[in-house]
Amino acid sequence: MVQAAVQSANSVDQSGDKPWVGRSIERVEDAALLSGRGRFIDDLGVQPGTLHATILRSPHAHADIVSIDVEAARRLPGVAAVLTGEQIKAVTTSLVVGVKAPVECWPIAVERVRYVGEPVAVIVATDRARAEDAAELINVAYRPRAATVDPLGAIAPGAPVLHDGFPGNLASDRAFRYGDPEKAFADAPHRFSIDIRYPRNCCTPIETYGVVASHDAGEDAFEVLANFQGPFSIHTVIARALKVPGNRLRLRTPPDSGGSFGVKQGVFPYIVLIAAAARVTGRPVKWIEDRLEHLTASVSATNRATTLAAAVAADGKILALDWDQVEDCGAHLRAPEPATLYRMHGNMTGAYDIGHVRIRNRVVVTNKTPTGLNRGFGGPQVYFALERLMQRIAIGLGLDPLDVIKRNLIEAGAFPYRTATGALLDSGNYQDAIARAVEQGKLAELKARRDAARAEGRLYGIGFTAVVEPSVSNMGYITTVLTAAERRKAGPKNGAQATATVGLDPVGSVTVHVASVPQGQGHRTVLSQVVADVFGLEPKDIRVNTEIDTAKDAWSIASGNYASRFAAAVAGTAKLAAERIAGRLARIAASQLNVEAADIVFAKGFVASRHNPENRIAFSRVAALSHWSPGSLPDDGGQTIRETVFWTPPELTPPGEDDRINSSLCHGFIFDFCGVEIDRTTLQTRIDRYVTMHDCGTILHPGMVNGQIRGGFAQALGAALYEEYAYAEDGSFLTGTLADYLLPTTTEVPEPEIFHMETPSPFTPLGAKGVGEGNCMSTPVCLANAVADALRVADITLPLVPARLAELVRGAEPPPPAGGVAAVPAREADRRLRGEGQASVRGTPEQVWAMLLDPATLQSIIPGCQRVDKITETHFRADVTLGIGPVTGRYRADVELFDLDPPRAVTLRGSATGALGFGSAEGRIMLAPDGSGGTKLTYSYDAAIGGKIASIGGRLLDGATRVIIGQFFAALARKAGGGGASGGFSLFALLAKFADRFGGRR
Amino acid sequence: MKPPAFDYLRAETVGDVLDGLAQHGGDARVLAGGQSLMAMLNMRLAKPKLLIDIMRIRELRKIERTADAVVIGAGVRQADLLAWPDLAEALPLVALALPCVGHMQTRSRGTICGSLAHADPSAEMPLALVALGGEVLLRSARRRRRVAAKDFFAGMMLTARSDDELIEGISLPVINGSNFAFREVARRHGDFAIVACAATKTPSGVRLAVGGVADVPTARDWPRLEGxxxxxxxxxxxxxxxxxxxxxxxxxxRRDLVRMIGRDLIGEVLR
Amino acid sequence: MTRLKSDVRHPIHVSLNGEPVAGEAEPRTLLSDFLRHQLGATGTHVGCEHGVCGACTVVVDGMLTRSCLTLAAQVDGCEIKTVEGLAPAADRLGVLQQAFRRHHALQCGFCTAGILMSLDHYLARNPAPIEAEIRDLLSGHLCRCTGYTPIIQAALEAAAQLASSKKETSDA
Structure with missing residues (x-):
């Protein structure tokens, strides 16, 4: 398949009279990137004397910070400062919270941690390694609190509360009603509903966050270089947090950024943190996030619990929808959240003509990493519910799923079409797109493949999805979270200012600057095409700069790289700026060529008369005139040196009194179908064919459009099959390495079959719409529909982990053999390891008891114990080194004896905390005479481990925990064997066996 | 995410290594290919005071074929063994399992013995060692000893190696006239196994070894069983x-996979 | 036997893309950091520092090497090849690099250096690869932008071109 495609890619037309826009020219960005000359943030030099920061993070999901002892860390050579929440708070103010509530949001934990990975201290030193050395010397005492990680659990009565200002963990609860949904449901012959748990995942760019900050105390002004992606509305949040006006926060971006997909919006709390560190130390401070930090604590998409119901006619026509969405934004509601929930608000009816809609939107906080921008932004969550429901309706009514989709589509003649919830769908022909996809994508052949596979007993299924892909966000959509009255009070918010500057220098060469902050998409190339077309030049003649410097460049709150706004808004604005200059140049040339301005054309490097092409003047000559001879410009012309255009579409109006919101400007259309096969043994899903049809309006650069589609598809495939930011019920984060958070690789990602049609947007200067996020919305649910079809199951939860599918389709497991080993009891959701057992030993209970209560014995049986401090008769503190193979760490352990009932029973309760995490265990040991001079010993235990080791060593954790417990009992056994009071006391053998049991092995 | 501080010793001879281990014991770690150890150091999971780099010791880089065994030195990289011309003929099971170890970019540096020393219960080479009934050749300044595969793995990332011992090499038996089968299920290509199974035909029946399930790779011998x-x-x-x-x-x-894949593989080797 | 003390910088000499260069490194300094921050060869990127993403892949003495899983001290005296050494001239790209540009086989370009190094190393030894082999090789790299297919296309096309140019050379 790929080898065949190689041929066609060579025949790209690189010259000729055709417009440059629409051609897949080679990217101007690539030569540097391919030869190691990219300029990513960590590739750039820093001012001599710049310090390096590392961040100590919480191992607990929810705990009070009792104390932080930083003295040893501060004393380490090379360490300049150790900043805790207290110091950061002294020089900053709380970050703005997206809803009206008495809640603070700091970039570092203040008195309390609310998610694993929350910053607790910033360590600034001469280099990163030394900063990390110092971080290990910080001693934080935590008082753990109960955690809540499930959005529905968090709002259930009695759940632990994260913020007093969010009673019941509910940050927002809004109900919306459009049309008459109650009547539609009452009248409809059928009602279908579906419950969805959409998981947490993240587009995880390969380059992590980076910030370099400095502070000028004289002017109280900050300079920050960060691979931030926008939206620059966040600039106001950062400046406010740093307690300076916007003009004292100079925020710049590096020339290159290693991918973002929304994620690098989330660097902003770290900008505040590192800038504050620069202010406190008086030195430039640099921080490059590492991968463990990124996975644990950068940002994630929201997970969401959705119940969606539809009122449906007998023919499958949907009469009304009833949405109940509970959005989990993690531990803090960081700007711009709860935007993920409202981004799709105008599009809650998808590609369908549905007149009546009811929505309840709740936003909750849980003990997980705060959420933020992520490719697809709200779309995956909405379409997973809607398109799964479409399949349910078809099955329920005995209809073909594709027929149900088609029956509900918005009519081709209805555009621009206003959805029930307020979106103005600009253009499209959904019926035609589907017809073409079915034909070109060979759906009939795929169905035959399915039939053949099924006839052989294989598990094969087909899925469909139709999706409207919104792009160019209305900056006012987020205010839909407020009531109309609150909005009136706050003042209107709407629009989406795009900016572009075109400049001509004294030799007439052209420079373009935009505030689109590309993170790999190739904006520089496309802009060179757009502007070259306006000026009749070649793309190589146009230099494009996409770095942003808020102190010098034209920007607005909508600036940045998000909401697929580049092609539709930014490229169009660059065209407008170039055209404005071209109009003036035409007047200048007209006067020099003695023709009417209307007769002027720009072509092949010349400005010429359309009627007499020989009558012409070099572009560069006309272009330079403003510099060299402004006096000879026509009076009414104006300068041609530099033109900045701000463009905002009038269609992006604020939410109405009725809560209708045109949340986005453009609406592309995607229709996907796919065939998957599921292996009967492994239940692994193999994508056999994937067809994706796109209508993104006018295509500016086909190669890049396909690149966006393929990239989104691969990320969506990851979300569907592999990726989940998994949390245990106690809030432990379980997927903290790239060996546990699984990104698809070359061997997992097939080539999707991509088809296009172009229905230009009437609302954008170039007719283009966004295309970058669509497959993140369509592909997860398309694959889920196919898997549901293959397995004939009703409920599918992402990711499609084979073991989960096994639970859906496999019957009762063969029982263990009689008299054999039973299955290890399934671990309970709280991740605690539990066990129990009993045995008989020689020696009296009194003898065994004496050993257990002897501090010296205790000291010698705690693994790796270096010293024991006796706090009371039954309470000890110890420094211990625990290790499994090479994995070792120092811990402070606390052991208490409870419920002493000599010589019959004692409870040992211990906890340990160290750089690798924390653990706690409790064991009850009961002694009783066995009637023949020995002791019958019964024990039970219960252990848990959390923190860094749980995040990065999850796969090995259970085994490791058992080893540690085994070490304890083996040591106890050795001690007993060596120091046993009675000769022949065989506690050693017993406890060795014990250790084996604890080890969970045969 | 930078490693903690440690001393680095570039050993030129096995004697250098043994002296270093004798002197520093558990505070020293042998650095071979580094594909597991370095990641653990970067994450600060491991904190040795001394790393002993053995990769410049020529005598450890050998693959030696004897009459009935192949001896693989501590410095032999996974890629070296994959490229060894006799591999498929002498060690067909290893030839099946080795391409599943990590990726080409890690096999090029990672060593066979390093994987065994790391003793990850999901790793392929420990499974192969157990399935074949190989031996681990341990050497300290005091003594040399051979430990059978089944006795070598003591638990999750734990082995019978003492702190002063170097895994000098392993010995894998060349089993003629047998059949071998290997299959691994991982989430993605190249990941650690969720379940890996290796089956060999034995004179009396069949052996099935399973990795990824228990704390150590575990083998079981059966007579010919059917149905x-x-x-x-x-x-x-x-x-x-x-x-x-x-x-x-x-x-x-995991149990399902052991049952199903075990049955398939046993069928294959007894066919 | 050489013993390098912790917390002290020691001189490290290597051949980088054919040129002898030197820098200083503590025993714990990773090769990735040594290349980038001591030698200024910032084309090699760091994406995960636990050996999974492949962005930092370089070639050391003919071996594909995760530079984040390698100490600078380990490569003292070795020959290192990085992305900076791939182009035949500063203003000209090599065959593989050109194929990447033609096929839009990169977007952000952050992971690209490692992928190029794996391919450059592999194609020199395997001049006629099939798609499955390239996919197997590159499964040791993570790319979040491209969906991989254009990378596979570029690799196969470059392999074909390299093979034909080699053939022309030998024919002549």
Whole structure:
């Protein structure tokens, strides 16, 4: 398949009279990137004397910070400062919270941690390694609190509360009603509903966050270089947090950024943190996030619990929808959240003509990493519910799923079409797109493949999805979270200012600057095409700069790289700026060529008369005139040196009194179908064919459009099959390495079959719409529909982990053999390891008891114990080194004896905390005479481990925990064997066996 | 994410290594290919005071074929063994399993013995060692000893190696006239196994070795079994391995794979 | 036997893309950091520092090497090849690099250096690869932008071109 495609890619037309826009020219960005000359943030030099920061993070999901002892860390050579929440708070103010509530949001934990990975201290030193050395010397005492990680659990009565200002963990609860949904449901012959748990995942760019900050105390002004992606509305949040006006926060971006997909919006709390560190130390401070930090604590998409119901006619026509969405934004509601929930608000009816809609939107906080921008932004969550429901309706009514989709589509003649919830769908022909996809994508052949596979007993299924892909966000959509009255009070918010500057220098060469902050998409190339077309030049003649410097460049709150706004808004604005200059140049040339301005054309490097092409003047000559001879410009012309255009579409109006919101400007259309096969043994899903049809309006650069589609598809495939930011019920984060958070690789990602049609947007200067996020919305649910079809199951939860599918389709497991080993009891959701057992030993209970209560014995049986401090008769503190193979760490352990009932029973309760995490265990040991001079010993235990080791060593954790417990009992056994009071006391053998049991092995 | 501070010793001879280990014991770690150890150092999971780099010691880089065994030195990289011309003929099971170890970019540096020293219960080479009944050649300044595969793995990332011992090499028997089968299920290509199974035909029947389920790779010998007797044996074995849940798979799923893949592989080698 | 003390910088000499260069490194300094921050060869990127993403892949003495899983001290005296050494001239790209540009086989370009190094190393030894082999090789790299297919296309096309140019050379 790929080898065949190689041929066609060579025949790209690189010259000729055709417009440059629409051609897949080679990217101007690539030569540097391919030869190691990219300029990513960590590739750039820093001012001599710049310090390096590392961040100590919480191992607990929810705990009070009792104390932080930083003295040893501060004393380490090379360490300049150790900043805790207290110091950061002294020089900053709380970050703005997206809803009206008495809640603070700091970039570092203040008195309390609310998610694993929350910053607790910033360590600034001469280099990163030394900063990390110092971080290990910080001693934080935590008082753990109960955690809540499930959005529905968090709002259930009695759940632990994260913020007093969010009673019941509910940050927002809004109900919306459009049309008459109650009547539609009452009248409809059928009602279908579906419950969805959409998981947490993240587009995880390969380059992590980076910030370099400095502070000028004289002017109280900050300079920050960060691979931030926008939206620059966040600039106001950062400046406010740093307690300076916007003009004292100079925020710049590096020339290159290693991918973002929304994620690098989330660097902003770290900008505040590192800038504050620069202010406190008086030195430039640099921080490059590492991968463990990124996975644990950068940002994630929201997970969401959705119940969606539809009122449906007998023919499958949907009469009304009833949405109940509970959005989990993690531990803090960081700007711009709860935007993920409202981004799709105008599009809650998808590609369908549905007149009546009811929505309840709740936003909750849980003990997980705060959420933020992520490719697809709200779309995956909405379409997973809607398109799964479409399949349910078809099955329920005995209809073909594709027929149900088609029956509900918005009519081709209805555009621009206003959805029930307020979106103005600009253009499209959904019926035609589907017809073409079915034909070109060979759906009939795929169905035959399915039939053949099924006839052989294989598990094969087909899925469909139709999706409207919104792009160019209305900056006012987020205010839909407020009531109309609150909005009136706050003042209107709407629009989406795009900016572009075109400049001509004294030799007439052209420079373009935009505030689109590309993170790999190739904006520089496309802009060179757009502007070259306006000026009749070649793309190589146009230099494009996409770095942003808020102190010098034209920007607005909508600036940045998000909401697929580049092609539709930014490229169009660059065209407008170039055209404005071209109009003036035409007047200048007209006067020099003695023709009417209307007769002027720009072509092949010349400005010429359309009627007499020989009558012409070099572009560069006309272009330079403003510099060299402004006096000879026509009076009414104006300068041609530099033109900045701000463009905002009038269609992006604020939410109405009725809560209708045109949340986005453009609406592309995607229709996907796919065939998957599921292996009967492994239940692994193999994508056999994937067809994706796109209508993104006018295509500016086909190669890049396909690149966006393929990239989104691969990320969506990851979300569907592999990726989940998994949390245990106690809030432990379980997927903290790239060996546990699984990104698809070359061997997992097939080539999707991509088809296009172009229905230009009437609302954008170039007719283009966004295309970058669509497959993140369509592909997860398309694959889920196919898997549901293959397995004939009703409920599918992402990711499609084979073991989960096994639970859906496999019957009762063969029982263990009689008299054999039973299955290890399934671990309970709280991740605690539990066990129990009993045995008989020689020696009296009194003898065994004496050993257990002897501090010296205790000291010698705690693994790796270096010293024991006796706090009371039954309470000890110890420094211990625990290790499994090479994995070792120092811990402070606390052991208490409870419920002493000599010589019959004692409870040992211990906890340990160290750089690798924390653990706690409790064991009850009961002694009783066995009637023949020995002791019958019964024990039970219960252990848990959390923190860094749980995040990065999850796969090995259970085994490791058992080893540690085994070490304890083996040591106890050795001690007993060596120091046993009675000769022949065989506690050693017993406890060795014990250790084996604890080890969970045969 | 930078390693903690340690001294680095570039050993030129085995004697250098043994002296270093004798002197520093558990505070020293042998650095071979580094594909597991370096990641653990970067994450600060391991904190040795001394790293002893053995990769410039020529005598450890040898693959030696004897009459009935192949001896693989501590410095032999996974890629070296894959490129060894006799591999498929002498060690067909290893030839099947080795391409599943990590990726080409890690096999090029990672060593066979390093993987064994790391003793990850999901790793392929420990499984192969157990399935073949190989031996680990340990050497300290005091003594040399050979430890059978089944006695070498003591638990999750724990082995019978003493702190002063170097894994000098391993010896894998060349088993003529047998059949071998290997299959691994991982979430993605190149990941650690959720379940890996290796089957070999033995004179009296069949051996099935399983990795990824128990804390150590575990082998079981059976006479020729068929039908429900084989099902029962596999079912009992699956339970005895003590499978547990993690984020990638459930215990039940692992037992299912042991039963199903075990049966397939046994069928293959006895065919 | 050489013993390098912790917390002290020691001189490290290597050949980088054919040129002898030197820098200083503590025993714990990773090769990735040594290349980038001591030698200024910032084309090699760091994406995960636990050996999974492949962005930092370089070639050391003919071996594909995760530079984040390698100490600078380990490569003292070795020959290192990085992305900076791939182009035949500063203003000209090599065959593989050109194929990447033609096929839009990169977007952000952050992971690209490692992928190029794996391919450059592999194609020199395997001049006629099939798609499955390239996919197997590159499964040791993570790319979040491209969906991989254009990378596979570029690799196959470059392999074909390299093979034909080699053939032309030998024919002549």
């Amino acid at each position: 429900s007797a084989l099902d029962d044996a596999l079912n009992a074995f699956a339970y005895e391995l003590g499978a547990r849940d993690d984020v990638h798979a459930t215990a039940r799923y």
